[in-house]
Amino acid sequence: MDHFHYQDGELFAEEVPLAAIAAEHGTPLYVYSRATLERHWHAFDRALEGHPHRICYAVKANGNLGVLSVLARLGSGFDIVSVGELERVLAAGGDPAKVVFSGVGKREEEMRRALEVGIHCFNVESEAELERLDRVAGEIGTRARISLRVNPDVDARTHPYISTGLKENKFGISMERAPEAYARAADLAHLEVVGVDCHIGSQLTDVTPFVDALERVIGLVDRLKSDGIRLRHLDMGGGLGVRYRDETPPEPIVHAAALRNLLEDRAHRDLEIILEPGRAIVANAGVLLTRVEYLKHTDHKNFAIVDAAMNDLLRPSLYGAWQAILPLRPRTDLPLTLYDVVGPVCETGDFLGKERELALAEGDLLAVRSAGAYGFTMSSNYNARPRAAEVLVDGTATHLVRRRERVAELFAGESLPPA
Numbered sequence: 001m002d003h004f005h006y007q008d009g010e011l012f013a014e015e016v017p018l019a020a021i022a023a024e025h026g027t028p029l030y031v032y033s034r035a036t037l038e039r040h041w042h043a044f045d046r047a048l049e050g051h052p053h054r055i056c057y058a059v060k061a062n063g064n065l066g067v068l069s070v071l072a073r074l075g076s077g078f079d080i081v082s083v084g085e086l087e088r089v090l091a092a093g094g095d096p097a098k099v100v101f102s103g104v105g106k107r108e109e110e111m112r113r114a115l116e117v118g119i120h121c122f123n124v125e126s127e128a129e130l131e132r133l134d135r136v137a138g139e140i141g142t143r144a145r146i147s148l149r150v151n152p153d154v155d156a157r158t159h160p161y162i163s164t165g166l167k168e169n170k171f172g173i174s175m176e177r178a179p180e181a182y183a184r185a186a187d188l189a190h191l192e193v194v195g196v197d198c199h200i201g202s203q204l205t206d207v208t209p210f211v212d213a214l215e216r217v218i219g220l221v222d223r224l225k226s227d228g229i230r231l232r233h234l235d236m237g238g239g240l241g242v243r244y245r246d247e248t249p250p251e252p253i254v255h256a257a258a259l260r261n262l263l264e265d266r267a268h269r270d271l272e273i274i275l276e277p278g279r280a281i282v283a284n285a286g287v288l289l290t291r292v293e294y295l296k297h298t299d300h301k302n303f304a305i306v307d308a309a310m311n312d313l314l315r316p317s318l319y320g321a322w323q324a325i326l327p328l329r330p331r332t333d334l335p336l337t338l339y340d341v342v343g344p345v346c347e348t349g350d351f352l353g354k355e356r357e358l359a360l361a362e363g364d365l366l367a368v369r370s371a372g373a374y375g376f377t378m379s380s381n382y383n384a385r386p387r388a389a390e391v392l393v394d395g396t397a398t399h400l401v402r403r404r405e406r407v408a409e410l411f412a413g414e415s416l417p418p419a
């Protein structure tokens, strides 16, 4: 069941008409469905039932405290890439013992905080990071659990900006250097080697690259075992794609089955599987609501100028991403017309969708679908635009989980230089 659906000529989120939410909270506005979030999280958890596993939701996809708290209450773990994300997880009631810390550029103070709260594991991305983490852990008299992020050099066949598992990408340690890096890690007094990690890219619509990567990672696990280094977990990262338009990504159950298939022999069945899904949990659990400010007809084009822009939702501008744009109340009194749906930002690249067939009048409300992932988290204050509010729908209830930013907050930390 899709929790965003039309009923009596209106688009609903669960049991609430989206137009009512827009009327109460204004636009642009992000709206999330709790039921969808929970369904998607359970789909991953159930897909790995019977094999030791942990779902560590990737906070970067959507770090709203309301969203994180829904997942924390399900018992989710979290994949973070900064101390800011760690503080969000803690503020939302997440368990630090279920946190994994990824990212190529961890600062010392970020390591320190993560060690203090006792995170589960650092996904270390370079030899230099190993040395630094060992030193920082030593300074505070503890040991850091680590896995090495390896770069299996497989083509994820996704947008080049979000492909991470190729030799030329900045992520991870090459397969060739990994055994040596593990040997070094095992020698360092303040590190405890517990796993291996790999994340090959995002919005993957086929299981083959995951399987290719896992085969290589298992080869490494076996090699390390013969070197006397036994791993407890294998983290395959995130990356499972979603349907934005006509993609047919595998369901979590199919993705998990392909991975389990390679891990259910005697040598590997005790190896805990960690997954770090972001997009597949939140993308289709959210929409961005926007209002039509003006309709502008030129000799070449029709523009629907709306109150959301690239600063609110960057994906169309940055990746040329296509996301569905739906009217909250489809009209039959006006002809369908091809519109470029654009925002007020002063950039030609500021669009939410191009050549969309819509019947529109000024003041109409639209929903950009699949906006729950990499929507708000990639938003900015460009053009001094305050960030949108966020609402979580739960059945018939709506909760404002972040109020709209106030204009004065945009320059609150600034000061005038002396005359």
Ligand SMILES: Cc1ncc(COP(=O)(O)O)c(C=O)c1O
Residues within 6 Å of the ligand: 058, 061, 079, 102, 103, 199, 201, 202, 203, 237, 238, 239, 240, 276, 277, 278, 279, 280
């Ligand atoms: C290390 C890591 N884990 C997890 C994710 C989440 O990816 P996705 O949202 O595609 O599931 C990402 C982003 O691609 C990532 O870089």
Ligand SMILES: N[C@@H](CCCC[NH3+])C(=O)O
Residues within 6 Å of the ligand: 060, 162, 202, 203, 315, 373, 374, 378
């Ligand atoms: N920001 C990207 C995904 C990046 C994945 C981060 N590792 C998107 O919107 O599709």
